[in-house]
Amino acid sequence: MPKVKNKVEVLAGKKDLQVNRRSFQPFDPLACDFLSSMSGELMSDPLAKQYPDVISFAYWCRRAHLLSMKEQFTDEYIRLGLGCVFHIAPSNVPINFAYSYAFSLLAGNANVVRVPSKAFSQNSIVYHALNRLFADQKYEAIAERSVFIRYEQDDEITGELSADCDARIIWGGDSTIHTIRKLPIPARSIDISFADRYSFCVIHSKSILQANEQELSRLASKFYNDTFLMDQNACSSPHLIVWLGSNEEITAAKHRFWHHLSMHTASKYDLQPVNAIDKYTTLCRHAIDLTEPRTITTHGNYIYRIHLKELPSAIDSWRGKFGYFYEYNTEDLNSVAHIVTNKYQTLTYYGVDKSLLANFVLSNSLSGIDRIVPVGQALDISIIWDGYDLIRTLSRICDIQ
Template sequence: MQQEFSAVQNEVKFLFPSAENVEGVANHKSFAPFDNLVCAFLNEVSRKLLVDNEAKAYPDVVTFAFFCRKANVEQMKKAYDGRLQGRLGRGVTFHIAPSNVPINFAYTLVAGLLAGNRCIVRASSKDFAQTRIVCKAFCSVAEMPEYEDLKNIFSVVMFNHSVKVMDFFSSICDIRVIWGGDNTIAEIRKSPLQPRATEITFADRYSFAVFDAKYVVSLNDDEMKKVTQAFYNDTYLYDQNACSSPRLIVWLGDNDLCSVAKEKFWNVIHENISSRYSLAPILSVDKLTAQYKCAVELDAVKIEQSQDNLITRVLLKTLPQNLNEYTCAGGFYLEYDTDNLTDIVPVVTRKFQTLSYLGGDAAELQNFVVQNGLSGIDRIVPVGKTADFNLVWDGYDLIESMSRAVSAV
C-alpha cells in the first residue's frame, strides 16, 4: 500500500495529522459505535473550539462545537439503545465533502468515527477559515497523550481533481461517502471500489419552507428579529447553496393575509442582511439569468427585487413540475400562496430534501408527507434548524449504514 500511495503522495496535503498516516489508518482495527475514546476526543475538540476566539466568529464552527459536546453525543447514543449490540465499524470510510459548505467535512468525519470507522476525509480545496480552525483543534487535542492514537484513526486531506488520487483512496476504502452534485457523483464513480465496499451518496437536492401567514403577522418585533436571524442561518450564511437551504417558500393563508405577512417578513429580512451579506458578482449574474428564465418560461410570474439585489422573489401563480430548474442561490426565492398545502403534492419529487416550517406543527407536516406518500422530503425542521446536522440524513441512518452487524445464533 505504501508503494501505491507514494505514487500520488505529492498531490495530497494533510490537514490532520500533520504527517502522512494512510497506512496507519488502513491497518488500524475497527471499533464499536460510540467508542469511549472517540467520544472523549470529540468532547475535548468541542472544549477547544468553544474557547477559541477565532472560532467564535464563525457560527457554523460554534454549532459544530456544540454538536461534539459530551452531553449531545450521549443524547445521540441514547437514540440507539438496544440497537448497537454486536455492531462494529465497517472499516475505512472515504468521505468526499462538498466544495460549497465549509463545515460539512467535519460532520461527515464525526459520523464516520461514531459509527466505529477509520476515516479519510477530503475537505474542500477552497481556503475556508472554518476548515483550518477545526483541523487546528484536531491537531491540538491529538497531541495530548491519551488521544495520540487518533492520529492512526483518521485523516483530513486536500487534493485537486485527480483521477489517480481518487482511484487510490477509493481502492482502499470499505465505504465511500460522496457529498456533491449528480455530476460529481457520476465522475467519482469512475474510480472503482473493492468488491465488498459500499457507497453512500448525497446528490443534488433542494428544499423549501412552509410559512403560516397568520403566525407571521402575529409576531412582535423581538420575535421577528429571532425569526430573521434563524432564516439568515438557513440561507445567507451559506449563500443559499446548502441542499437544506429553502429555495421555495409556500405561504399558507388567504391572499390578503399572505400579502401582509410577506411585506412584514421581507422588510425585516432586508434590514437584517443589508449590512451583513455581500453578494458575489457571479451570483448576481446567476440570479439575473434565473429571473429571465422564469419570466420567459413560466406563466404569469411577478418578479420583485430589492434595490441592492440581495433579495429576489419570483411570485408563482402555479407550481411547475420541474420546479428545481428555476431555482438559484444568493437570495433567490420562488414564492407561492395557497390555503391548501395539497397543492405541493404533485411537484414534490425525490429531489426535495428538507421542509422547514414557520408557525406549523412538525407532527402534522410529517403526517402530511406520509399520508400522501411523497417520494421526497426526508427532514422536517423549524426555520433556523435546516443546517443542523443529524445522524439520520437524507433518509440514511449513518450509524447503521456505516457499521456492520456481527450475528450470533
C-alpha cells in the same frame, strides 16, 4: 497506498496515509471524548469565533450533545465500525468535511477524508485543532485512524483510495457522484452518496399576522440563518416558500415577514458586488426562460422574490443564491404534492401543525422529503441525514445466537 502518498497534501493525521483499520464500537468513549475536546479547542480559538459554521460544529461536538445522541442510539446487536471510510467532501460547503468525519468516527471507523481543494480559512482552523489533539498521547488511537488530505480532482488518486476502503461517502452534485461511482470499491464495501437536493419552506400566514414584532424579528433571524449563512448553497436551504392561507391573509403576512427579513439582512449580510451581479443575471435569465405566470418584487439588492401563480413540477431546477426566492400561495398544502420528487430533502415550517405536515407526506406517498424541521434548523446536521441512519449504515452487526 504508495502512489497516492506523494500526490496529496496531508493536512492532519497520518502522514503516511496508513491508517489503523481496527474498528471501535459506535459511540466509543474515546471517540466521544476526542470530539468533546475538539469542541473545546474550537470554542476557545479567537479565530474560530469569526466563523459561525465553525462555532456551530464546535457546538455540535459538545459532550452533552454527544451523550444525548448516544442515549438515543439503542440497539440489541453487537456492532463495530465497517473499517476504513473514504470521504469525498463537497467543494462549496467548507465545514461539511468535519461533520462527515465525526459521523464516521462515532460509528467506529478509521477515516481518510478528502477536504475541499479550495483553501477555506475556517477549514484551516479545524486542521490546526485536529493536529493539536492528534499530538496528545491520550488520542493516539484516534490519530492513527485519521488522515485529512487535499488534492485537485484526480481519478487516479480517488481510484486508489476507493479501492482500499470499506465504505465511501460522496458529497456533491449528480455529475460528481456519477463520475466517482465509475471508480470501483471492494466487493463488500458500500457507497453512501449525498447528492444535490432541493428544499423548501412552508409558512402559515395567520401565524405571521398573530406574531408580535419581537417574534417576527426572531423568525427573520432564523430564516436568515437557514438561507444567507450559506448563500443558499446548502441542500437544506430553502429556495421556494409556500404560503398557506387566503389571498388577503397571505398578502398582509408577506408584507410583515419580508419587511423584517430585509431589515435583518441589510444589517447582517455582506453582499459582494460579484454576487449581486450573479443574482441579477439569474433574474434576467429566469425572466426569459420561466414560462409560468409570475411577478417580481425586490428589496434593494438583498432580496429578490419571484411570485409564481402556478407551480411547475420542475421547480427544483430553478434555484437562486444570495437571497433569491420563489413564492407560491395556496390554501391547501396538498396542492404542492406534485412537485415533490426524491430530489427533495428538507421542509422547514413556521406556524404549521406537525400532524398536517406528517399527513402531507404520508397521504401523498411522497418519494422525497427526508427532514421536516422548524425554520431556523435547516442547517442543523444530525446522524440521521438524507434518510440515512449514519451510525447503523456505517457499522456492521455481529449476530450472536
